[in-house]
Ligand SMILES: [Zn+2]
């Protein structure tokens with residue numbers, strides 16, 4: 001057969017022939033062996049010349065041929081190429097975007113991860129809490145033990161692939177017609193199908209089961225945090241490990257407390273008199289009400305720090321940020337008769353002070 005010969009030999013060119021030399025040689029050989037040529041025509045040789053030209057005129061195919069010879073186009077006959085997958089998987093994936101790994105679905109498969117959104121209160125995030133997550137992971141079907149077969153029903157060879165788990169598909173590509181080997185869609189690559197499907201799981205071997213999981217939220221968790229529970233996702237297949245559960249934390253806003261990294265910020269209003277005199281006031285903290293000392297003459301906008309009353313550090317709750325108290329001095333808008341008297345007296349005294357300076 002012509003295919004057994006070296007392609008360069010078939011065209012009668014050297015291995016470093018230029019594209020032009022290959023084209024010229026092809027035209028000459030094609031004319032010579034064309035079946036219509038009554039003197040030198042030879043269909044078999046003509047096909048070989050055509051094939052040699054098809055490969056050597058294409059830079060990519062020529063590279064494959066130079067590296068692997070006709071093994072790069074195993075089973076060649078006419079224009080139908082059957083690619084060997086063994087050492088050529090890289091080339092295959094380069095041309096078809098498919099790798100060997102995608103073909104082998106017969107091995108253990110890891111279960112899918114589950115994502116669960118959880119909304120918690122601000123104080124729950126600071127102090128930690130335990131919440132319940134209701135998930136529906138895929139579990140092995142208890143009736144068929146994951147086989148998908150009705151109990152008592154046997155597995156039989158898949159008819160689509162004759163039990164091989166692989167199917168050959170002939171398709172058009174820039175190589176001409178190629179045969180691709182793919183996972184059999186009927187049996188998912190296992191080569192077996194069930195005679196009668198399990199009615200509990202519709203033959204899938206897995207079923208979604210509602211589960212309630214206690215989710216312990218550590219103190220100090222921040223909005224958007226992603227917590228992982230290993231093995232709480234969907235069950236694996238064919239002995240593969242289960243997926244994981246990811247809990248995404250959404251922390252609600254609080255009307256008093258705001259978070260800034262490790263610190264908690266509050267705004268606190270004090271009276272005119274408190275601001276002038278200073279002293280101790282009660283302020284809310286995430287640990288309950290605490291006493292805060294304010295200096296006499298404190299102004300609006302002053303920030304007072306309460307060390308160790310901020311956000312606990314994740315996984316090390318003994319370390320905490322601070323609470324920052326932003327002071328606002330309130331000017332009274334409504335005065336009682338008594339307050340009015342006092343303010344008038346105060347005004348008089350302050351006027352007197354001024355008169356003292358500017359008589
Ligand atoms: Zn089942």
Ligand SMILES: [Zn+2]
Pocket residue numbers: 158159160161162163164165166184185186187188189190191192
């Ligand atoms: Zn099959």
